[in-house]
Amino acid sequence: MNTKTIFTALALTVACSATSFAQDTKTKNDSEKTKTKADGMTTKTKMADDGKMKVKGKSDTGDKMKAKTQPRKGDMNGMAGTGKGVMVGGAMMTADKDIVDNAVGSSDHTTLVAAVKAAGLVETLKSAGPFTVFAPTNAAFDKLPAGTVNSLVTPEMKPTLTKILTYHVVPGRLMAADLKDGQVLTTVQGETLTVMKKGNSVMLKDAKGGMSTVTIPNVVSSNGITHVVDTILMPAN
DSSP states (O other): OOHHHHHHHHHHHTTSOGGGSOOOOEEEEOSSEEEEEETTEEEEEEEOTTSOEEEEEEETTSOEEEEEEOOOTTOGGGGTTSOOEEEETTEEEETTSOHHHHHHTOTTOHHHHHHHHHTTOHHHHTSSOOEEEEEEOHHHHHTSOOOOOSSSSOGGGHHHHHHHHHTTEEESOOOGGGOOTTOEEEOTTSOEEEEEEETTEEEEEOTTSOEEEEEEEEEEETTEEEEEESSOOOOOO
């Protein structure tokens, strides 16, 4: 089933509550390592004493993802607990919450939250990071062509769904000011995005030549930065 059909299915089922996606989640922790298995995806996270982190994931079908992150000087975690934040989807996004918990509060990101849960990526995006997430709105999903769907979200679709979602995630903490025109970003999925910047406006060019505009930048969470985007980014494969 192709990518557009996957997201058509997802868009049609977003009205269902997040609990409609069966979650078989197992988590193992020690002082430095976390191992999580959810919906056919096993994710291993290792945190070093200096704050550097390695994330590796492997699905039951053999698809892999990996990322390395490290703390940045002047980390925005200092904003946690200050009460400052950014309004997104009718809710205040604050630095004392992680990326997932902030996204759950946004009425503009219910489709994205459902997709993250369906792909079994919740624990990964709640980990220490830091991550930079380009978060498509419900309206971004609505741009995808509608069609008849033979099946809803199935295990066979999860590896492809995971690839697309992780294509929206970049290791590290990148504020809008850190993004430069022509800059190439390597995503957690492994392929790249190209930054196109004019003044304060930031756009992203995906592997298929599609363009997405950042509509709300610099949403600070405890484990990274979210930039709201108006179009879904598509990897080449």
